Amino acid sequence: MPRVAFTTFAILKKPYGNPEVQEFDDLTPPTFEQAERSPGFVARAKEDPGQSHLTNFQRDWGDWGKFEVPRFYTGGRTDETDSRASTLSLWTDLDSVFAFVYAGLHRSTLSRRHEWFLKPEWPTYAAWWVPDDAVPTWADACARLEHLHDHGSSAFSFSFRHPFDADGAPTRLGGAAGRPGTASASGS
Helix, strand or coil, X not given: CCEEEEEEEEEEXXXXXXXXXXXXXXXXXXXXXXXXXXXXXXXXXXXXXXXXXXXXXXXXXXXXXXXXXXXXCCCCCCCCCCCEEEEEEEECCHHHHHHHHCCHHHHHHHCCHHHHECCCCCCCEEEEEECCCCCCCHHHHHHHXXXXXXXXXXXXXXXXXCCECCCCCECCCCCCCCCCCCCCCCCC
16 A cells, blocks of 8 residues: 655754754654654654764665755755754655644644744645655655645645645545545545
């Protein structure tokens, strides 16, 4: 059964390590832990252990591929200048991703995004369907964000506001949304 790949991307007002964004950085590990315990969560991109001395751009991300950022990123690539916040994960269905994003710690952190991040002129997330044996890469995530920015929601890359099901048809979030062969119960 296909799964949902989900990526997020934002640019911090200051690089990591700056007191202005430290609270966001401190909230990241518990937010990841909450995601991993969420219904529908499958996996997320994690660097191989023992690489804390390397930048995200240098670390080995295994099956998730070489770390990349979309063309919207204009910040640095060293520990002192890195100001991007990005995630890449897999979920069983679209409703599970939506439930995590807009609940719990992630929701409270999301509500404070204006404190830590530049106002985006690009999509801050994108979703797309992948075969059940596929692992999306960081390059895939960049392509999906850029495509969503350039062309809007489509079966290739979409938002919660205009989602597509695993068969490539427009759908709506709710109850059974995003599961092949099922009808949705509610609107977005």
